[in-house]
Amino acid sequence: MEEMAVTIIAIALMIIGSFGIIFLKKPFDKVVMFSILDAGFVLAVVLFKYLDVALFIALADPIATIVYLIAIVKIKEIRSKKVESGEIHD
Template sequence: MEFFVSLIAIALMLIGAAGIILLKKPMDKVIMFSILDAGFLLTVVLFKYLDVALFVALCGPLSTLVFILSIVKIKEIRTKKVESGEIHD
């Protein structure tokens, strides 16, 4: 049973990492980051590092929030540069 759970954890991490690399939309990247985070948490639990798993479970939503805030800030900076005419394609 533990073997199948470890395969699921590895699959979640690989799908999340590939999605982050290949997808273009920032909000899709946030979803893939959450999938990667779930696979990482499952892997930590499988190795029986429950104190680390507690820390990962508490920091996961915070890192996702920081990721979303950085996406919003980058979008604001890009729109300001487009409005001021600094970007030349």
């Protein structure tokens, strides 16, 4: 019975994270929702006893999150430079 409750929690985390990524507008909010989705995914992988895959996910996820954050910052910098130079006309 406990395993079923943990499975429901994992599914709920993945659904909440997915809807958050889809419907939220701000990029940094999407990073938070991605972390929630990832927590549910890791939990589901551990429940299926793929511990080697869970280890790889646990090691690769922080790297992917850092790359995503760097990309967000660079895009904001490029957009602000284009607005300052007058290349974008809204």
